Amino acid sequence: MEVMQVVREQITRTLSSKPTSLELFKNKVNALNYSEIIKLRQTERLHQEETLAPPVLELKERLRPELLELIRQQRLNRLCQGTLFRKISSRRRQDKLWHCRLSPNHKVLHFGDVEEDTETPTIESLQEKIPVADIKALLTGKDCPHMKEHKGKQTKEVLALAFSVTYDVEEYSLNFIASSRTDFCLWTDGLSVLLGRDMSSECMRSELETLLSMEIKLRLLDLENVPIPDSAPPVPKPPSNFNFCYDFSQAEQ
Structure with missing residues (x-):
């Protein structure tokens, strides 16, 4: 069953590139071996998980009005x-x-x-x-x-x-x-x-999705290969006192 799925994926991925000849079709199918298919699946799955993470979805909603x-x-x-x-x-x-x-x-x-x-x-x-x-x-x-x-x-x-x-x-x-x-x-x-x-x-709708995708990728460039948590980290408790703060009002006097 796994073999049939890989073969089907080889053909569909090759056809999506619109090869202009039978020889080119054969070359592209041969290049998409089992290990290459697995790599592509993993990359696509990671990308999907990243784009569906709650913080990313929240960012998309914040960007939507500006792009509209x-x-x-x-x-x-x-x-x-x-x-x-x-x-x-x-x-x-x-x-x-x-x-x-x-x-x-x-x-x-x-x-x-x-x-x-x-x-x-x-x-x-x-x-x-x-x-x-x-x-x-x-x-x-x-x-x-x-x-x-x-x-x-x-x-x-x-x-x-x-x-x-x-x-x-x-x-x-x-x-x-x-x-x-x-x-x-x-x-x-x-x-x-x-x-x-x-x-x-x-x-x-197509332009909006394209702009959202591009903007999200730009915003996440610094987070490449960094896992995005589903929820924000907890806010620490406030310090026992604020004596470390500098009082500017006394300095002005």
Whole structure:
């Protein structure tokens, strides 16, 4: 049974490295012998025990708000840079482009049509704008007005990239279709921040875990190979007197 587990692990670990040829696959499998597998298991187990220790988990929770704020600022900065979107059209070749960006003070969304070869437009050149204070809701996927209008005609890929903001008591909406899942995450996260809501995209969760992992490793560099206790050491009793303390008030007189 142990032999089968080792062989299975050899294959799965080798495949995870995505070898580009059968010869390379064979070489990597042979390099992952029994002793190498055991070493990798021990290293991974120690790392897991270290990251799951109560003091480390407590440190992660203390770091989380600071790193979430860092991601929030990154999202707002990305919205200020602006993004190019395509207008919805039944004729793909005649799709027009439009640009949307957030003002530096985070109070207004500026947008307008642009030509195909136009460089990143300035805020002054964008003809339309929506005050952030007028935005009522953020909608995604099939809940978006432009997806309901073309119900049954949109693919799952388009639905996964669609989002809208409603304003003026939800009578009007600004409709988006992102060019990639990354742009979708950046914009929906950024708009959520503007609306005072929590970010919920998979990109945010992945970035947060990466930042937490990096920060924890940096904080624990000085504790390498030092066992981390599950609880803090007991606080010693106070001394019987404090005569060893220097009284600065008498020195000033």
